[in-house]
Amino acid sequence: MNDASAGVQSVDRALTILEVLARVGEAGVTEIAGELGVHKSTAFRLVATLESHRLVEQTTDRGRYRLGVGVLRLAGATTARLDLVQEARPVCRQLAADSGETVNIAVLSESSALYLDQVAGSSALQPHNWVGQHIPLHATSNGKVLLSGLDDKRVTEVLGTLSRYTPMTITTKAKLRAELEDVRERGYAVAVDELEEGLTAVAAPIRNAHGDVIASMSVSGPTFRLPDPRVEEVLPLLLTAAEEVSHRLGWGHR
Amino acid sequence: MNDASAGVQSVDRALTILEVLARVGEAGVTEIAGELGVHKSTAFRLVATLESHRLVEQTTDRGRYRLGVGVLRLAGATTARLDLVQEARPVCRQLAADSGETVNIAVLSESSALYLDQVAGSSALQPHNWVGQHIPLHATSNGKVLLSGLDDKRVTEVLGTLSRYTPMTITTKAKLRAELEDVRERGYAVAVDELEEGLTAVAAPIRNAHGDVIASMSVSGPTFRLPDPRVEEVLPLLLTAAEEVSHRLGWGHR
DNA sequence: AGAAACTGTTTCGATCAGCGCAACACTGAT
DNA sequence: ATCAGTGTTGCGCTGATCGAAACAGTTTCT
Structure with a gap:
């Protein structure tokens, strides 16, 4: 499923979440947890950290998550270089x-x-x-x-x-x-x-x-x-x- | 400079690295470590993990790091959504x-x-x-x-x-x-x-x-x-x- | 040349951050 | 009211993560 050579697992999981969201567009904590093979709470904390950096944001209606504007901000800096x-x-x-x-x-x-x-x-x-x-x-x-x-x-x-x-x-x-x-x-x-x-x-x-x-x-x-x-x-x-x-x-x- | 409410510190630091790179364009491990207030080796491991997801890449000439194409890929998915x-x-x-x-x-x-x-x-x-x-x-x-x-x-x-x-x-x-x-x-x-x-x-x-x-x-x-x-x-x-x-x-x- | 002062990278053991568990608050359907 | 979902939160245990120090290279100074 995943590459074994990860590095810092915690970070690796967080980044995998970004990739999952990029693939499926929107996902809930439970779904993400399932995808990563970790506990709900773990997924939640990772997502919360991503959110604090505005890399993901949650949709208003139902607590689902999607990629946020922070990504675009990073992308702006990337294309500049x-x-x-x-x-x-x-x-x-x-x-x-x-x-x-x-x-x-x-x-x-x-x-x-x-x-x-x-x-x-x-x-x-x-x-x-x-x-x-x-x-x-x-x-x-x-x-x-x-x-x-x-x-x-x-x-x-x-x-x-x-x-x-x-x-x-x-x-x-x-x-x-x-x-x-x-x-x-x-x-x-x-x-x-x-x-x-x-x-x-x-x-x-x-x-x-x-x-x-x-x-x-x-x-x-x-x-x-x-x-x-x-x-x-x-x-x-x-x-x-x-x-x-x-x-x-x-x-x-x- | 940093928000006290971080969440998962390891991830928080990694994401901060992305922001630092977005700001300064290019940076070495030592410089990044200084910016975060962590040890070189810690910064290195975080950067290595980011690199394995292609969010940062290393310039060939001198071992410095910059934001990578993974960011653009995420951005593409973001705007698509x-x-x-x-x-x-x-x-x-x-x-x-x-x-x-x-x-x-x-x-x-x-x-x-x-x-x-x-x-x-x-x-x-x-x-x-x-x-x-x-x-x-x-x-x-x-x-x-x-x-x-x-x-x-x-x-x-x-x-x-x-x-x-x-x-x-x-x-x-x-x-x-x-x-x-x-x-x-x-x-x-x-x-x-x-x-x-x-x-x-x-x-x-x-x-x-x-x-x-x-x-x-x-x-x-x-x-x-x-x-x-x-x-x-x-x-x-x-x-x-x-x-x-x-x-x-x-x-x-x- | 040689040494000193930088890089980035690797190893390793101690420790605290992060994990799973379980309970919680809430919504909607049955 | 019960159930089956959701996202969210407190809490101990433990192993992933961190920092120190050594390593392997460059460039720079003497």
């Missing part, structure tokens, strides 16, 4: 090392993708630095991932005209919409020679605690170095990296 | 999309405004995550709206000294009272440069089935992007959004 770039950087470094290619982090910003961070791959020729640049959404893997997090209505709002950059660029909204559907289904996006000939990129979503797509992480490099089979190799690395960052930002189960 | 946030979130999203600015939900908590949720606007960088923070009531549009829902007697109880943050901050109770009267009449509140220079916000009340003001919804952004005429444009969007949430909470049907 755990911002996207700071959390993503070590993961990006690892991914860049493992794949040997350049890794980028981008967010949606005013109808384009804004590149927030970049970690160069191990290769000799350095790509140019995208950080701070606004890049069209429809012609990049990052852009497609970011768009895939929006509903159709917002996609329409955000998209202007789909400029052509190469013969491979997607320029019709219908085709783009179909592509976005694929991205949502597969959980990643690929762009080969769509923005620039000879440039291949693959991107995956980064989600926050609510499950919203708040950013995109990509691996990119010259097309000759990233042919289809190589992309297939890199993909699982990218996906686990993006998921790792999502988890750090609170994207838990359920 | 608070009916207010759950009902408000889609409306906030829409409002953020329509206005392009950041939308917040705040409630009254312990003589200050507690920010429960935030949806970032389409602008480039995330402004500042207010969620979980306690903000002074007299210097924010949200605060004024929340105060406007109280009668004069309760306003007096809740208000302490009105600290000055900028030259625009309202610092006399008489002036604030007059402002609150205006807010009640108009049904919204504005704050330009009152908490922070260059920050403009406009807020409207969210009411429950009884008509009480239970929360406040705001649109905020840099003053240069929200001059008077722009505020006038955003206002109707905000008012209908706030009313929509109020309706979802049961306000309106007799």
Whole structure:
């Protein structure tokens, strides 16, 4: 049922209560006691202590308990320290090392993708630095991932005209919409020679605690170095990296 | 500094550690032990237990500790269960999309405004995550709206000294009272440069089935992007959004 | 280099905090 | 009125928890 390696049991039980409440939403003292395998009174005292720190509060009607605003307060302090770039950087470094290619982090910003961070791959020729640049959404893997997090209505709002950059660029909204559907289904996006000939990129979503797509992480490099089979190799690395960052930002189960 | 009525001391100390970390961001075992007035080893064991639940994590470089992702996971569960946030979130999203600015939900908590949720606007960088923070009531549009829902007697109880943050901050109770009267009449509140220079916000009340003001919804952004005429444009969007949430909470049907 | 002064971590025995028990107050249903 | 629930509280016993001291590393000073 529980991990044997606890530490301070009393604290361990209290924290387990928080997890139980997170799972079931609301619970009474008796129910909690049952879940922990301890006596009612024990559960009560633990809950009372949690309550004194406002981590739980009891509903007015019937003495049941739920998570309280103290949690949000802690979360506020957490996100202040755990911002996207700071959390993503070590993961990006690892991914860049493992794949040997350049890794980028981008967010949606005013109808384009804004590149927030970049970690160069191990290769000799350095790509140019995208950080701070606004890049069209429809012609990049990052852009497609970011768009895939929006509903159709917002996609329409955000998209202007789909400029052509190469013969491979997607320029019709219908085709783009179909592509976005694929991205949502597969959980990643690929762009080969769509923005620039000879440039291949693959991107995956980064989600926050609510499950919203708040950013995109990509691996990119010259097309000759990233042919289809190589992309297939890199993909699982990218996906686990993006998921790792999502988890750090609170994207838990359920 | 500490409340004498603790409950389970072991748990109380552990939770205090979380609060300390929320305040200072990062701390070592020794520092934490000093703050609690306990021995190093005690602090260590408590921290280790918190770590096993991922509520704190250890920075790689130097063995210091900070709040971890477990907090965010709990926060996600908390907002999911608070009916207010759950009902408000889609409306906030829409409002953020329509206005392009950041939308917040705040409630009254312990003589200050507690920010429960935030949806970032389409602008480039995330402004500042207010969620979980306690903000002074007299210097924010949200605060004024929340105060406007109280009668004069309760306003007096809740208000302490009105600290000055900028030259625009309202610092006399008489002036604030007059402002609150205006807010009640108009049904919204504005704050330009009152908490922070260059920050403009406009807020409207969210009411429950009884008509009480239970929360406040705001649109905020840099003053240069929200001059008077722009505020006038955003206002109707905000008012209908706030009313929509109020309706979802049961306000309106007799 | 070496020592001193810091870290965080581990071990261990004494002790007091925290546990289970049982009684309590209360609500709603039978 | 009785029962079956709830959350809450006082009280002794006991083992989980605490603090001291030793350990294993860094960084800093001499």
